[in-house]
Amino acid sequence: MSLIVTGSIGIDTIETPAGRRDNVIGGSSIYFAYAASFFTAVRLVGAVGDDCPPEVFDIFRDRPVDTAGLEVRKGSRTFRWHGSYLSDINQAQTLKVDLNVLAERAPAIPPQFRDSRYVFLANTHPLLQQQLLAEFPRCDLAVADTMNLWIQNEPQELRRLLGRIHGLVLNDAEARMLTDRTNLIQAAREVLKMGPRFVVIKKGEHGCLMCSADDLFVLPAFPAEQVVDPTGAGDSFAGGMMGHLAAAGGYSPAELRRALAYGTIIASFTISDFSLGGLLRLTRQEIDDRWRQFAAALQF
Amino acid sequence: MSLIVTGSIGIDTIETPAGRRDNVIGGSSIYFAYAASFFTAVRLVGAVGDDCPPEVFDIFRDRPVDTAGLEVRKGSRTFRWHGSYLSDINQAQTLKVDLNVLAERAPAIPPQFRDSRYVFLANTHPLLQQQLLAEFPRCDLAVADTMNLWIQNEPQELRRLLGRIHGLVLNDAEARMLTDRTNLIQAAREVLKMGPRFVVIKKGEHGCLMCSADDLFVLPAFPAEQVVDPTGAGDSFAGGMMGHLAAAGGYSPAELRRALAYGTIIASFTISDFSLGGLLRLTRQEIDDRWRQFAAALQF
Numbered sequence: 001m002s003l004i005v006t007g008s009i010g011i012d013t014i015e016t017p018a019g020r021r022d023n024v025i026g027g028s029s030i031y032f033a034y035a036a037s038f039f040t041a042v043r044l045v046g047a048v049g050d051d052c053p054p055e056v057f058d059i060f061r062d063r064p065v066d067t068a069g070l071e072v073r074k075g076s077r078t079f080r081w082h083g084s085y086l087s088d089i090n091q092a093q094t095l096k097v098d099l100n101v102l103a104e105r106a107p108a109i110p111p112q113f114r115d116s117r118y119v120f121l122a123n124t125h126p127l128l129q130q131q132l133l134a135e136f137p138r139c140d141l142a143v144a145d146t147m148n149l150w151i152q153n154e155p156q157e158l159r160r161l162l163g164r165i166h167g168l169v170l171n172d173a174e175a176r177m178l179t180d181r182t183n184l185i186q187a188a189r190e191v192l193k194m195g196p197r198f199v200v201i202k203k204g205e206h207g208c209l210m211c212s213a214d215d216l217f218v219l220p221a222f223p224a225e226q227v228v229d230p231t232g233a234g235d236s237f238a239g240g241m242m243g244h245l246a247a248a249g250g251y252s253p254a255e256l257r258r259a260l261a262y263g264t265i266i267a268s269f270t271i272s273d274f275s276l277g278g279l280l281r282l283t284r285q286e287i288d289d290r291w292r293q294f295a296a297a298l299q300f
Numbered sequence: 301m302s303l304i305v306t307g308s309i310g311i312d313t314i315e316t317p318a319g320r321r322d323n324v325i326g327g328s329s330i331y332f333a334y335a336a337s338f339f340t341a342v343r344l345v346g347a348v349g350d351d352c353p354p355e356v357f358d359i360f361r362d363r364p365v366d367t368a369g370l371e372v373r374k375g376s377r378t379f380r381w382h383g384s385y386l387s388d389i390n391q392a393q394t395l396k397v398d399l400n401v402l403a404e405r406a407p408a409i410p411p412q413f414r415d416s417r418y419v420f421l422a423n424t425h426p427l428l429q430q431q432l433l434a435e436f437p438r439c440d441l442a443v444a445d446t447m448n449l450w451i452q453n454e455p456q457e458l459r460r461l462l463g464r465i466h467g468l469v470l471n472d473a474e475a476r477m478l479t480d481r482t483n484l485i486q487a488a489r490e491v492l493k494m495g496p497r498f499v500v501i502k503k504g505e506h507g508c509l510m511c512s513a514d515d516l517f518v519l520p521a522f523p524a525e526q527v528v529d530p531t532g533a534g535d536s537f538a539g540g541m542m543g544h545l546a547a548a549g550g551y552s553p554a555e556l557r558r559a560l561a562y563g564t565i566i567a568s569f570t571i572s573d574f575s576l577g578g579l580l581r582l583t584r585q586e587i588d589d590r591w592r593q594f595a596a597a598l599q600f
Contacts, residue, residue, distance in 0.1 A: 089482060182389060184505075185525045205484075206506035207520060218597055220507060220518040225485045257600035297518055298598060300557035 001140065003246035004043040004113055005032045006132045007122025007235070008102055009070070010079040011052070014274060015086055015095075018228040024275035025056050027079065028122035028145070031232035034279045035239025035266045037063040038287055040247040042239075043116060045069030045132075047107040049076035049100055059276060068110045076101040089227055090204045109135045118246040120238060121165070123147050126157040133164060141251055143167035143242060145234070151178045163195040166251070169238050171202045184209060185216065198256060200241070202234050210260055215253035219260055222268035222294050229274045233267040236279065240266035265290050301440065303546035304343040304413055305332045306432045307422025307535070308402055309370070310379040311352070314574060315386055315395075318528040324575035325356050327379065328422035328445070331532035334579045335539025335566045337363040338587055340547040342539075343416060345369030345432075347407040349376035349400060359576060368410045376401040389527055390504050409435045418546040420538060421465070423447050426457040433464060441551055443467035443542060445534070451478045463495040466551070469538050471502045484509060485516065498556060500541070502534050510560055515553035519560055522568035522594050529574045533567040536579065540566030565590050 007029030013022045033042045041064040048056075050072060060067055077100040083092040106128055116136050121129040121144040129144055136142075142165040150158050151174060158178075162168065168191055172184055179190035184201055188211035191199040198212035205227075207220040241263035248255045265287055272278040307329030313322045333342045341364040348356075350372060360367055377400040383392040406428055416436050421429040421444040429444055436442075442465040450458050451474060458478075462468065468491055472484055479490035484501055488511035491499040498512035505527075507520040541563035548555045565587055572578040 183525060183527065185523050189525075203506065206503065209520075209523065216523055216597060217600070218520040218523050219600070220509075220520050223485050223509065223516055223518050225483060225489075227483065261600040295600070297516060300517070300519070300561045300595070 001040070001117045001246045001249050002043065002115065003036055003040055003118040003120070003242055004045065004069075004116035004136070005029045005036070005120045005122060005239070005242075006045045006107075007032060007120075007124065008079050009046040009048050009052075010081050012080075012231060012275065013082040014229055014231055015084040016229050016274075017086060017089060019274070021229075021274045025059065026081065026231060026275060028235040030276070031235035031270065031279075032120060032122060032239035032242070033065050034059065034063065034276060035236035035270070036243030036246070037065050038266070038282070038284050039240070039243030039262070040064070041066065042243070043069060043113050045107055045109060045113065047071040047073050047076070047101045047104070049078040050074050052078040059280065069107065069113055071107040073101055073104070076104060083231065085230060089230065092231065106132060117141070118242060119143070120242050121145070122235065122238075126150050126154050126161040129161050130157070130164060141166050141245065143169060143238070145169045145238060146174065148174055148177055159194060162191075165196055167198045167200065168196045169200045169202065169234075169241075171204070171234065175199075175201045185211065198251070200260065202237060204230070204233070208237070208260055208264065210256055212253065212256070215256070217253075217257050217260065219264055220298070222264055222290065223297060224268050224271060227271045228278075230271050231275070232270050236270040237263035237267040239263070261291065261294065262287070265294060301340070301417045301546045301549050302343065302415065303336055303340050303418040303420070303542055304345065304369075304416035304436070305329045305336070305420045305422060305539070305542075306345040306407075307332060307420075307424065308379050309346040309348050309352075310381050312380070312531060312575065313382040314529055314531055315384040316529050316574075317386060317389060319574070321529075321574045325359065326381065326531060326575060328535040330576070331535035331570065331579075332420060332422060332539035332542070333365050334359065334363065334576060335536035335570070336543030336546070337365050338566070338582070338584050339540070339543030339562070340364070341366065342543070343369060343413050345407050345409060345413065347371040347373050347376070347401045347404070349378040350374050352378040359580065369407065369413055371407040373401055373404070376404060383531065385530060389530065392531065406432065414438075417441070418542060419443070420542045421445070422535065422538075426450050426454050426461040429461050430457070430464060441466050441545060443469060443538070445469045445538060446474065448474055448477055459494060462491075465496055467498045467500065468496045469500045469502065469534075469541075471504070471534065475499070475501045485511065498551070500560065502537060504530070504533070508537070508560055508564065510556055512553065512556070515556070517553075517557050517560065519564055520598070522564055522590065523597060524568050524571060527571045528578075530571050531575065532570050536570040537563035537567040539563070561591065561594065562587070565594060
């Protein structure tokens with residue numbers, strides 16, 4: 001099934017206990033698309049400014065990623081983020097953010113992308129997410145990510161979005177904020193009352209859980225001994241998850257469980273190096289090997 | 301195999317978002333012994349003062365728990381703890397603690413308990429844990445719990461203890477403090493260098509992990525929607541774990557994995573009510589039913 005992602009493309013500067021990288025490629029749609037491309041073809045929509053080095057997109061040269069939706073906007077500047085994990089490897093601290101092109105109009109959806117069936121709306125303003133979703137009239141599965149900023153400042157638009165999507169992906173703190181419940185299973189059930197058919201709560205190093213009307217699934221993180229850079233872990237998790245669902249052509253409880261396991265595996269590679277380094281070297285064979293290793297580590 | 305536990309017996313006052321209970325039974329060895337008794341016979345060693353209502357021990361009337369090691373000490377007072385989970389359901393805040401009899405000499409080990417093969421040393425001063433361990437010359441498996449107080453104040457005695465036990469059970473914050481490692485898998489491997497053949501790190505609502513030279517096992521917590529009172533979760537986890545190992549008669553990686561799953565299941569019942577309420581009503585059938593439910597919730 002055709003999978004599309006709309007989200008940010010950014011130039012990141014990242015500090016972690018393992019070191020520092022300046023002006024490396026990042027952004028939610030980049031991590032998502034690269035991760036999903038191990039499972040299925042991906043359509044990428046996003047905007048950068050004319051300051052973005054064009055070789056950045058060479059990373060997709062040998063991947064099934066259609067970058068026709070990538071807009072290089074003249075006179076604009078690319079989104080930039082400077083983050084640090086020095087005080088807590090599990091929680092990014094934003095040192096500087098320049099929204100730049102992200103604060104302008106949304107990128108245009110190429111006409112040939114309008115028949116996309118699987119849609120991932122990476123984190124942005126929920127009104128913009130609704131507008132983007134409306135561009136895909138044949139959508140079978142729409143999943144969105146969100147963040148604390150919109151939960152606090154745009155609750156009404158976020159509620160409207162939740163009434164229109166099939167799945168929501170968010171982290172544990174966001175789930176608690178959105179629902180005012182401390183217990184994550186209770187929080188997940190509250191999210192379901194807001195519209196989505198399933199909700200995935202990401203807990204970072206503690207794994208994830210998925211809740212739907214029919215199913216409750218819990219999964220630890222892959223036991224990683226070295227975390228070099230957690231940037232993009234959540235976006236590549238979502239990419240692995242949606243990539244598998246699009247390849248499977250459905251989101252039954254069984255497929256959702258497998259999708260979360262693939263997302264978990266992909267994220268474990270993402271955090272093993274800075275920026276996209278952990279994904280650029282990756283092969284599908286390594287994903288499948290680690291899948292078996294993970295399944296074995298959970299057996300009792 | 302004969303299983304013995306040495307630890308505290310206390311009178312607790314507990315405040316949680318679900319309510320308050322005054323002067324209810326608690327203490328590590330009580331939770332441990334009750335939990336383990338679903339799997340095997342248990343020998344209990346501990347001391348109370350003569351202020352302890354004797355009907356407290358009626359809870360073991362129909363359980364395979366030998367209370368011959370229970371010492372009611374004249375002129376002493378029972379250990380008392382007043383804790384609150386009102387600000388954080390996952391972290392007890394101690395409002396008041398009276399060590400009382402726990403600050404006196406250790407309880408005597410009845411001669412007929414000296415042939416115990418499976419020994420659990422619940423949290424107390426590591427010097428006392430070593431003295432207790434020396435009372436069991438035929439011990440096949442010695443597992444200890446510890447806490448931040450001893451890690452900080454008695455590092456040398458704790459190191460001596462670690463050189464003499466087969467397994468260590470501790471929580472995530474304690475593992476980080478003991479090893480000065482943030483990553484829990486790295487922390488677990490550091491603990492193994494200190495002596496134990498395996499280490500179990502409890503992560504509360506996030507489950508647990510077990511690490512040995514041959515194995516690495518991760519397990520989420522049972523997805524509980526209602527947490528009434530977390531008191532005793534860790535001790536009953538250890539009780540389920542050791543109870544299964546003693547019943548199985550060994551601690552191979554496969555048995556350790558099953559033991560951790562049983563510990564997880566037992567703890568999920570403990571937190572469903574105040575004090576021992578969640579265990580008093582429990583049957584082995586319910587444990588096995590939830591075991592199957594848990595295994596199913598983890599399949600992908």
